[in-house]
Amino acid sequence: xxxxxxxxxxxxxxxxxxxxxxxxxxxxxxxxxxxxxxxxxxxxxxxxxxxxxxxxxxxxxxxxxxxxxxxxxxxxxxxxxxxxxxxxxxxxxxxxxxxxxxxxxxxxxxxxxxxxxxxxxxxxxxxxxxxxxxxxxxxxxxxxxxxxxxxxxxxxxxxxxxxxxxxxxxxxxxxxxxxxxxxxxxxxxxxxxxxxxxxxxx
Numbered sequence: 001x002x003x004x005x006x007x008x009x010x011x012x013x014x015x016x017x018x019x020x021x022x023x024x025x026x027x028x029x030x031x032x033x034x035x036x037x038x039x040x041x042x043x044x045x046x047x048x049x050x051x052x053x054x055x056x057x058x059x060x061x062x063x064x065x066x067x068x069x070x071x072x073x074x075x076x077x078x079x080x081x082x083x084x085x086x087x088x089x090x091x092x093x094x095x096x097x098x099x100x101x102x103x104x105x106x107x108x109x110x111x112x113x114x115x116x117x118x119x120x121x122x123x124x125x126x127x128x129x130x131x132x133x134x135x136x137x138x139x140x141x142x143x144x145x146x147x148x149x150x151x152x153x154x155x156x157x158x159x160x161x162x163x164x165x166x167x168x169x170x171x172x173x174x175x176x177x178x179x180x181x182x183x184x185x186x187x188x189x190x191x192x193x194x195x196x197x198x199x200x201x202x
Contacts, residue, residue: 135168144156
């Protein structure tokens with residue numbers, strides 16, 4: 001019985017293999033794949049250090065334009081040539097950045113020759129920004145607190161005197177205690193308290 005079944009089983013296996021082969025050839029194309037399109041090979045990596053190939057170098061850093069620092073005498077001349085208060089203010093602050101006794105003296109001359117009240121305030125504000133040189137600043141503040149100066153100019157000078165750690169500042173401020181303006185007297189009193197505290201006077 002087993003001998004008769006072997007040829008039949010062999011024939012069945014051959015037919016089954018033929019069906020499988022036919023089914024593989026007739027399989028529909030898988031979705032999303034284009035077998036007709038040529039296959040693009042991966043890009044070839046070029047060695048930039050090889051002979052004949054120039055490596056790509058980073059661009060050199062750009063240099064910022066260096067700021068030109070003008071001397072006090074040059075700034076003083078530029079102030080006199082300025083045509084509007086905004087320009088004068090910028091020059092006065094630039095002059096204050098120059099620091100030193102020459103800058104203080106230049107600001108003092110500018111204040112003395114200036115006729116515009118707002119520009120005088122700007123000069124005093126710039127003068128306050130100069131570090132140190134309190135003794136050199138005192139004559140300028142003394143001229144700025146006089147009764148013939150505009151009120152805002154006097155108040156600006158009084159406020160600046162409050163930051164001067166010199167006994168001469170106290171004398172200038174105490175003289176203002178008899179000023180007819182109540183606003184001036186009050187500002188001077190506040191400045192006196194600041195100076196006394198900085199000098200540690202009881």
